[in-house]
Amino acid sequence: MSKYIQNFNKFRPLLKELIMRDIKTKYRKSILGVFWTILNPLFMMVVLSIVFSNMFKFDVEYFPVYLLSGQLIFNFFNEATTNAMGAIVMNGPLIKKIYVPKYMFVLSRIFSSSINLLASFTAMIFVMLAMRVELHYTVLLAPIPLLFIVFFSLGVGLxxxxxxxKFRDIMHLYSVFVTALMYLTPVIYPMSILPEWLKKIVLLNPLTNILTMFRNVMINNMLPSISSILLAAVEVAVVMVLGLYVFYKRQDTFILDI
Structure with missing residues (x-):
């Protein structure tokens, strides 16, 4: 274990450079630059809240905040895993030239997306203040579900x-999968409108538990239950172990397939 820690510390400056490169690349030639990390979720919240509040008449107090909280969790997962998916392929020329721990490229994509997550979280706080939604002390526990979604995304990204x-078709198929997953995650709709059989399916989605936990501490003034924390911890641990296993099992063949 100490060998891996020493190796990570050795390449930590490179990780910082990769993160900065990812951020600069994303906002290259953009006038507003990183401000889009705050403006994007705000614009999407306004559009979707107008559409769904009037079309479906969801009986949800402070629906824009409810919607924004769902977008915050799901959009991070989508962005982080999509970016991580191409981390090795896109950095193929560098991997062929010098030795770099290959997981660094995946970490940089997840961490750069985490910066966007923090910006979106800041935007949500501003929206809550603007709408005069009471900020309870449970907001201080928001890092718990946020850390769960970051590490869950890291496992999936690996x-x-x-x-x-090896299989480039996944880059095209994944967008279809994420679209389906969004409808199986209570981002837009409340769980109360679902029939029992569909509710059971949605509850099997790991993102549902993390999202519900986040909404409880941010909006509902509820402490996360021990069962929800344990469930999220087990799900994250399983995905992380599986991600590390698959990644280290295949990393020696990356240079042959890039």
Whole structure:
């Protein structure tokens, strides 16, 4: 274990450079630059809240905040895993030239997306203040579900990045999968409108538990239950172990398939 820690510390400056490169690349030639990390979720919240509040008449107090909280969690997962999926393929020329721990490229994509997550979280706080939604002390526990979604995304990102090197079709199929997953995650709708059989399916989605936990501490003034924390911890641990296994099992063949 100490060998891996020393290796990570050795390449930590490179990780910082990769993160900065990812951020600069995303906002290259953009006038507003990183401000889009705050403006994007705000604009999407306004559009979707107008559409769904009037079309479906969801009986949800402070629906824009409810919607924004769902977008914050799901959009991060989508962005982080999509970016991580191409981390190895896109950095193929560098991997062929010098030795770099290959997981660094996946980490940089997840961490750069985490910066966007923090910006979106800041935007949500501003919206809550603007709408005079009471900020309870439970907001201080928001890092718990946020850390769960970051590490869950990292585990999924490791799996996707390793498999995509061999099977590039996954990059096209994943967008279809994420679209389906969004409808199986209570981002837009409340769980109360679902029939029992569909509710059971949605509850099997790991994102549902993390999202519900986040909404409880941010909006509902509820402490996360021990069962929800344990469930999220087990799900994250399983995905992380599986991600590390798949990644390290395949990393030696990356250079042959890039």
């Amino acid at each position: 799996i996707l990045s390793a498999i995509t090197v």
